[in-house]
Amino acid sequence: MNCKKPALLTFLLILTLLVTGTWWFTQPTGKPEEIFTVSKGSNYEEIGNQLEHSGWIRSSLVWQTWGVLSGQNRSYFAGSYLLQPHMGLLDISNEIHKGNTYLEKIPLTIPEGSTIEQIASYIAETGLMTAENFLQAIRSYKRDTANPDVLYELEGYLFPETYYLNSTMTADDIIEMLRNQFDLVMKDIQIPSQFAYSEEELIILASIVEKESQDPEEIGLVAGVFLNRLQIDMALQSCATVNYILKQDKLILSEDDIAVDSPYNTYMYMGLPPGPVGNPGKAAIEAVLYPVRSDYYFFVAGPDGTHHFSETYEEHVWWTKTLWGD
Structure with a gap:
């Protein structure tokens, strides 16, 4: 009788069960997304026990065995990790071995028209750095086309948007993020062939328009007024x-x-100022490119912020006195 064949079959069966069982133990458990923290000083066995207890792995023993076989039990990092439903035992071990810690997203909202100094204050509120740290980095940036009289050469070129920062980001990282967003937005904007100004002048004028009005029903008229003034060499006289x-x-x-x-x-100097007076949003930029055409050369804001437009100086004076008194 040949005993080798049953023995081989038994061995293969046991091997199959072991492989299948091990495979099952390493598969995702289907838990919802969660932040898992590996404390400083925790050993690999303790991490496995914690993962099993929290339902992320099925067996701490399989975890420890994998750690020995892979060598990952000798090299891992404390910190917080984002565990997701698709992650199994091997995925989790790899994350902890590589130190792919979860970085909390820190929201940064920059309203349209914000100046660089205001942006610095918003960043300081996140706790990542001081406003002065950010401004120091800003001052180190130079643009070839910048007017020598500008206060900040990047003013106007940091796009206002909601961003998500993390604790590892430097001032230069944030500046690059905001500048890249500006470039992306500008690529998406169609500049009419008949537009008579440079991109530099476009952003300066858009920053003024942004400061004067953010009302979508008025912004095109405001842009039209300033363009009318520029066409006849009339002082812009912008409060902004x-x-x-x-x-x-x-x-x-x-x-x-x-x-x-x-x-x-x-009010004192003709034409555009040396640089933008804030960082305009897309609507203000497009308002300059596609203004509402009119014969208006004046406007004044009332106490409620609503603007009243005039064709003549006399009409403008009447509106100003009516709204604000003598």
Whole structure:
């Protein structure tokens, strides 16, 4: 009688059961997404026990065996890990072995029209760095086309949006993220062939329009007024440009405000200021490219922020007195 064949079959059966059983023990358990923390000082066995207890693996013994066979029990990192339903024992062990710790997403919302100094304050509120740390990095950036009189060469080129930061990001990382978003948005914007200004001038004017009005029903008219003024070499006389240099946010400027001697003062100096007065959003940029055409050359904001447009200076004075008194 040949005993070798039954013995071989038995061996193969046992091997199959072992492989199948091991495979089953390493498969995902289907738990919902969860943050799992490996404490400093925990050993590989303790991590396995914790994973089994929390339902992420089926067997701490299989975990330990895999750790010995793979060598991963000798090299792993403490920290928080994002475990997901598709992850099995081997996936989890690999994550902890590689130290692919979960980085909490830190939201950063930059409203349209925010200045670089305001952005620095928003970033400081996240706790990642101080406002001055961010501004120091900003000052190190140079643009070949920037006017030498600009306060910040990247003003206007950090796109306002909601971003998600993490604790490893530096000021340079954040700047690159915001600049890249600006580039992406600009690639998506169609610039009419008849548009008579450079991209630099477009962003400067859009930043002024953004500051003057964010009402979608008015923004095109506001852009049209400034373009009308530029076409006849009329001073822009934008409150936004004076507010920028004085770091304030007034609807009506005082005589002292208007008298400030700065190239940003569009009451004192003709044409556009040296650079943007904030970081405009897409709507403001498109309003300059596709303005609402009119014969308006003046507008004034009322106490509620609504703008009233005029074709003549006399009509503008009447609106100003009506809304604000003498």
